[in-house]
Amino acid sequence: MGISLALTHNPAPAATAEFELVERVDYGVAVNAPTSILRFRPLQDYRNLWQVLFFRNRPHLPSFEAGDLFGVAPSGDNTARLNSLASSASDGQLEICVRKQTNGLCSGYLHSLKPGDRITGFIQQNPGFRPAGGATPIILVGAGTGIGPLAGFIRKNTDLNPMYLYWGGRNSQSDFLYQPELGGYLDDHRLTGLNTAFSRSAEKTYVQDAIMADETVLRQLIEKGAQVMVCGGRDMASGVSQVFNSILKPSHMDVDELRAEGRYLEDVY
Ligand SMILES: Cc1cc2nc3c(=O)[nH]c(=O)nc-3n(C[C@H](O)[C@H](O)[C@H](O)COP(=O)(O)OP(=O)(O)OC[C@H]3O[C@@H](n4cnc5c(N)ncnc54)[C@H](O)[C@@H]3O)c2cc1C
Numbered sequence: 001m002g003i004s005l006a007l008t009h010n011p012a013p014a015a016t017a018e019f020e021l022v023e024r025v026d027y028g029v030a031v032n033a034p035t036s037i038l039r040f041r042p043l044q045d046y047r048n049l050w051q052v053l054f055f056r057n058r059p060h061l062p063s064f065e066a067g068d069l070f071g072v073a074p075s076g077d078n079t080a081r082l083n084s085l086a087s088s089a090s091d092g093q094l095e096i097c098v099r100k101q102t103n104g105l106c107s108g109y110l111h112s113l114k115p116g117d118r119i120t121g122f123i124q125q126n127p128g129f130r131p132a133g134g135a136t137p138i139i140l141v142g143a144g145t146g147i148g149p150l151a152g153f154i155r156k157n158t159d160l161n162p163m164y165l166y167w168g169g170r171n172s173q174s175d176f177l178y179q180p181e182l183g184g185y186l187d188d189h190r191l192t193g194l195n196t197a198f199s200r201s202a203e204k205t206y207v208q209d210a211i212m213a214d215e216t217v218l219r220q221l222i223e224k225g226a227q228v229m230v231c232g233g234r235d236m237a238s239g240v241s242q243v244f245n246s247i248l249k250p251s252h253m254d255v256d257e258l259r260a261e262g263r264y265l266e267d268v269y
Helices: 049-054 105-111 144-155 179-187 207-213 215-223 234-251 255-260
Strands: 017-027 035-042 069-072 081-084 094-099 118-124 138-143 163-169 193-198 227-232 264-268
Touching: 035 105, 035 144, 069 105, 081 094, 081 105, 081 144, 094 105, 094 144, 138 144, 138 207, 138 215, 138 234, 144 163, 144 179, 144 227, 163 207, 193 207, 207 215, 207 234, 215 234, 227 234, 234 255, 234 264, 255 264
Parallel strands: 138 163, 138 227, 163 193, 227 264
Antiparallel strands: 017 035, 017 118, 035 094, 069 081, 069 118
C-alpha cells in the first residue's frame, strides 16, 4: 500500500527475583586477580501449589541450568551485567564466579557482598551453551572465571560420561578456582581428566599450551565425535580456536566445521 512502517521491538523486562548470599570463597588476591565464587539462595518461593504441598522443606529456585546467565545491575546504574551460572536450579543454589575488575561497578558490588546480604537479579537462558548429553565425550576449556559453568556441567555429570577439563589460571597457590571440588570430581569420576596451566608460576604456561600438549588424544576424541565447550575471555577463546585448528589439520577438519555441527560451543566475554 506504499505506507512505510517503523517497527520498534521493546522486549519485556526480565522478571527479577531476590537472592541472599549464603557463602563466598575468595581466590586470586595475591596475583592481582581477585575472584570469588558466590553462592546465593532464593528468597521467593517459585513452587506451584502442588510442589508447595508435597515439598515443604525450602523455596525452590526459578528454572535454570549451568551456562545460563544471571543479570545484576549495580546500585546507581541501570545496565545489568551478565555472569555465567555455575550451578543449575536442581543444585539448590545459584552460583556465580566473578572476577573483580579495576573500577568495575558491578563486579565491585558483587565482591562487596557479605553472607546475609541480599541482591536482586534475573535469569537469562543460554540454550546454545549446553553439553550434548549422552555418552558424547566433552572437552571443556576455560581460563579464569570461565571455569564457572564448566564446573557446573561437571557437577551434573552423575552418569559419569567422559568429560575432560583444560583450564588456565595465574598461580596454583592463589587462583586455582574450584580446586577442592575438581579433586572430588576426579575421585568420583564425574571428571575424567584435568589439565591446568598457570601463567604466573615457574611453568608460565597458558591453557592453549595444555591443549597442545594433548593434541593426539584430543584429535582422536574429536574424530570420535567429542564436543568442545569454551568459556572465558575473548582473547583466550581466539587462541584456543587457533590451537584446535592446528590440532585438527591432519584430520582435514576445522573449528568452523565443528561449530556448524554444534560441536564447538563458546561462551565468551
Ligand atoms: C555472556 C557473558 C557472561 C559473562 N560471565 C561472566 C562471569 O561468569 N564472570 C565474570 O567475572 N564476568 C562475566 N562477564 C563479564 C561481566 O558481565 C562484566 O562485564 C564484568 O564483571 C565487568 O563489569 P563491571 O560492572 O564490574 O565493570 P564496568 O563498570 O562495566 O567497567 C569498569 C572498567 O572495567 C573494565 N572492564 C570491564 N570488564 C572487563 C574485562 N572483562 N576485562 C578487563 N577489563 C574490564 C572496563 O573497561 C572499565 O574500565 C560476562 C559477560 C558476558 C557478556
